[in-house]
Amino acid sequence: MSETSEKLSTFQAELRAWLEENCPREMRDGRNDETTICWGGKNWNFTSEAQRTWLKRCVTKGYTVPTWPVEYGGAGLSRDEEKVFHAEMGRINARYPLQSFGIWMLGPALLHFGTHEQKLHYLPPIARGEVRWCQGYSEPGAGSDLANVQSKCEDKGDHWLVNGQKIWTSYADKADWIFALVRTDKDAPKHKGISFVLINMETEGVSTRPIKLISGVSPFCETFFDDVKFPKEQVVGTINRGWDVAKYLLTHEREMISAAGGSMGTGRPLGAVIADCETGATDPVLRSDAMRAEVDTLAVELTLERYKDQAEAGGSVGDASAMLKYMGTELNKRRLELLMAAGGSDALEWDDGRAPNWLRTKANSIEGGTSEVMLSILSKRVLGLPG
Amino acid sequence: MSETSEKLSTFQAELRAWLEENCPREMRDGRNDETTICWGGKNWNFTSEAQRTWLKRCVTKGYTVPTWPVEYGGAGLSRDEEKVFHAEMGRINARYPLQSFGIWMLGPALLHFGTHEQKLHYLPPIARGEVRWCQGYSEPGAGSDLANVQSKCEDKGDHWLVNGQKIWTSYADKADWIFALVRTDKDAPKHKGISFVLINMETEGVSTRPIKLISGVSPFCETFFDDVKFPKEQVVGTINRGWDVAKYLLTHEREMISAAGGSMGTGRPLGAVIADCETGATDPVLRSDAMRAEVDTLAVELTLERYKDQAEAGGSVGDASAMLKYMGTELNKRRLELLMAAGGSDALEWDDGRAPNWLRTKANSIEGGTSEVMLSILSKRVLGLPG
């Protein structure tokens, strides 16, 4: 056994013991849905004492953000250790102690583009679940063209002044802070006058309104900035180069959305659902469609794994993340169509619970860049096709 | 019983009796493939005495071109009579007495655009199987853009002089005459300087070379015109307005190719093939794909029928023929893929005979306008989408 794998084994043994001792029983049901997720934030109401305890204990070990450096609130795990971590968490069906856009998106952006001061200031509260972030990219009417940012942000000497509107800001009504793209130079080419800024949602002039979706009540909001003032240092990266940060983050978001595809609605394996279905054995159409979906699911999951391995080995995923996003979300839509078909008339009732998941997946191939945008990115940047 | 249907019944009874008496036994096997088709023409070698007799007898009744007017060699049948005709022919599995591009394409074009003299001159020899025509539309490098005609045709006062090259001219090496698109005005806009001309293949300067396809020896040729002279009157329709004739003909060609999809390779129903296949009952994927293909086949066949009924009722099919072409040929490709899959390793041998049919269908969605061109036509002319 090499030194590394010995170290890994030790880590695994310690982790297993720690989890055994510290993960509350109630947190071992593997659930990961709207009613059980812990989002954190200033106004977070824990759904149970166990949820609170589990978060607190994980925070002390840095396990809410296991790969972040220790000084920013993480556990500083290597990629191999991270794999072990997820495997051990999975073994006991532990819930995630904390999830948030701060962890998924702002954190990686700050780790890459932020100053040391910004990291020290913003990351630990995310890791501790004290500050909840939301994302302000899209604007009404801009559609797939994320660089079509109209929210005007003016340099007022000692502060910024922003006016504009964002749409599709998930949980804006519950978040403490927002990271947003704003236009800081209206005369520059479209991609060159955008900045990536951080705004406290309690600032005067910030307001939100929820959006109702076809799947029912949704986490999405519209967010309005009316003469909102905020300090000059709340910019990530270079002024007018916010598009670089956004692009970097989009890659992360795509991977996240694609990875989320893996849990697939109910979380039950598709095979079991089809086997249970009244016509699962007798209808070749349903069976064949499910077989194809299963083949593709396994292969897409392996691809996600391969790209992670590649990134770890120093290879850049880059534009190919558009592939993960495209394949993952389209597949997820197919899978949920099959779950609905397998559910027959039972699944057609709101109370049954399958329909909102099904309808929600229809947004997967729109949010974070449509499938069409992903295909255009791939055709131009990866295949080098003209136009 | 109305007068019309009484008349139809009489026609049917007489036809049935005539067929019984006149259709040779050997011609009642329903075959319609390269080895059994009668193409006619000056140099035609009948494959059997029965084939010769059958053609001769049909010619006397006008049954080689049943809907053409009697004065041009047809039987002058109405649409209803034509349906009866095909039904009765099908009832005894009669082979077509004669097939040709003259019947399918030039005939309809002349009936619509030709002068009375042209009709009298060119149509009866087609009906009698004495002159075989081929089609000269495509040129090398022009691809889907049929209007990109480069073959130069100059007005030399008392004759035309043409120079250029055609590709994908089916059976050019066996045809007596060619109908072709040539450029008669190089300064006019692309679609406005083309004429539709008729050239005898024996004219000095006309030569052909066969094209070998992936499915094996093919009917396609390249055809070369080197300083070919021909008489001024051999133009159909108005000079420089040949594109109108071509468009009219394309519609016919699309319907023909789509209709040909109905016979589907071996001619055996797909269901029977799947039922016989070793895994037809046990492989849900094969079974499901075949079921879907069968559903779509029945519906596309009904659509062809519907459009014919519509045309008969005075409605114009027009650009929607692009739909028949697109759906028919794409479906045909799917069906032949399934026949190959059902054949397993047996079908992988050239001797088996399935492979050439399979490969041949791949050209269906290219010849006569690619599927992509069909979709673009539909999107612009039927849906009115911009660009």
Next chain:
Amino acid sequence: MAKLVATEEEVMLADAARGFLDEAAPVAHLRGLRDAGETHDAALWKSMADMGWAGILAPESAGGSDMGHAAACVLAGEMGKTLVSSPFISTAVIAATALRQVADDRANAALARIASGEVTYALAIDEGAKFNPDATQMEARREGNGFRLNGSKGFVVDGGHADRLLVLARTGDALTLFDLPADRVGITRQAKSMIDNRDAATVSFAEVEATGEDVLGQVDDAMTVLKPAIEAGQAALAAEMAGVAAGAFGMTVEYLKERKQFGVPIGAFQALQHRAAHLWCECEVTASAILNAGRKLDETPENASLAVSLAKARATDTAQLAVQEGVQMHGGIGMTDAFDMGFYMKRARVGAEWLGDYGYHANIIAQARGF
């Protein structure tokens, strides 16, 4: 067979229907019902009956117009385009067709009440999550001269408001069809909250008494009456779904022309053009299958199964494609409840399951075609 072209009568019917429905039942009408927590609009159905639609399959002697199944499909298609919520298929198509198989005085009286809009029906047939009449388990126990019904039916479309129920139950080894008032003692109805906001209910039967007079057709022979009725319903539902597809497609094409992205209408992007054109082709091909099913039901009803299944299978697939492309091509706005596309998607999903899904019908076709 009559031509596969709409007759002048059918064209006029479609025009009249479109005119009336655009006014009386645009998609906003369904939205209004949904927002008010309703699934049924009795006044709308009364207006439809006044237009003669409730009696479209009833004989003239019963006050109907007897226009036939192709015409009923024309109406259903127009209703699908704006997602009209009404008991048309359950009452004017399925129940009317069942009653016409019997055609005695009582049945004719019932047809007259359907035609006038006085009475609505629902078909209580499904017991599992998938359409499968042959698997009916609910029992009608013989007792004296009559029966006692016990059991439960789910997914009874229009069952929450129907005045009468057609109930399929097992009588020993055979099946019998009952025609019962929905308020018969022992019947309980539980409305379901359906994704398409249409009326559907679970109906329970506890020692429900039925007499021989409540039997539609012959005891132990449900299918003589029921099979034509189901097939008529399947064809009309297929037509409705083709209408749903057409409605969603129409909205989408309009959006492609209007909506600009990167400075040009998104309908100028070739990838979307080709997908839209493909969808149009699918709609056209499905339209042929619908028209054919209507003609077959009118001309050779005893031999229409293949045509009906073909229509339902094609319409199911086409509607799914139309709503999926519709949402995707609309982008984020297509996902909002404020926009109508979601209603189309939900109705297409419910229509896909009702009276047999794609696989159910594809299987009938495969058997008929020798697979």
Next chain:
Amino acid sequence: MAKLVATEEEVMLADAARGFLDEAAPVAHLRGLRDAGETHDAALWKSMADMGWAGILAPESAGGSDMGHAAACVLAGEMGKTLVSSPFISTAVIAATALRQVADDRANAALARIASGEVTYALAIDEGAKFNPDATQMEARREGNGFRLNGSKGFVVDGGHADRLLVLARTGDALTLFDLPADRVGITRQAKSMIDNRDAATVSFAEVEATGEDVLGQVDDAMTVLKPAIEAGQAALAAEMAGVAAGAFGMTVEYLKERKQFGVPIGAFQALQHRAAHLWCECEVTASAILNAGRKLDETPENASLAVSLAKARATDTAQLAVQEGVQMHGGIGMTDAFDMGFYMKRARVGAEWLGDYGYHANIIAQARGF
């Protein structure tokens, strides 16, 4: 498990293979064989053996390089890109893997002959038109200390030129695997004219004598030896087909950039761009399944069935899509024999059937996943 990234060794192997094959076996080589009426190039195989490829799965003690299945898949993938005609999969993968399961002195000697390029093998297994080893009917009748083989095997890939045959036959209720010289008395080979111009034959056995020494592994237990060999072959074939897809795709993308239509490169048309991008995605996803199958065969061969079937299923589908899009996007020229795309289409079709088609492998996956 080792990472799903090519190791440095594997990258070097691929580079070397590409360099050699572009020179020694471009598509023109296959075309040359076809035009000459040949299916096999002994000199080419000798060169490959000299490169160490024939022994890639043979132990070092037998003169092999023992690089493992992932490496064998790398080679097969490169061969697929230019449709290289060689007995690599039959001999260096399938036969070598079978012999390694036995691993006695005689087997090691056989492995040495494989590694040196001296001997080639073919797997005689199919009897029907579809891959189904369990359905083997060909009989090896016990006689004295030995056996008499009677029957016929079809679609014996590389069987026209192989020196030896691995033959699966029924011994009573069980199956036994024989390793026979192809010129054993009573064996007749009939070459088939295959659409992909690769070597395949029908092999007939008439009272062919076999002794216990001819049995590979144990009598009545073929699968201990054969199952790993088949799975290794399936993975390598999947890799070859992924290479076929990549080769066809590469040609297509080049064509999209070069070919002009209506005045612009056809690759500027968005509909084609999106289809090309989709195809690239499919290729990438399949590549993951291939790499995973190789890794699983190297690390947990007893538990690699799911991974192997996944690779074969995905590669089959991806190759079909790649060649179909390839021909369509090339237009008329793609249909001509003068152009190479047809060769890719034919090879993809043969590869789809050999060692189990999509449905065969999807079924294995469904069973493993609880369907």
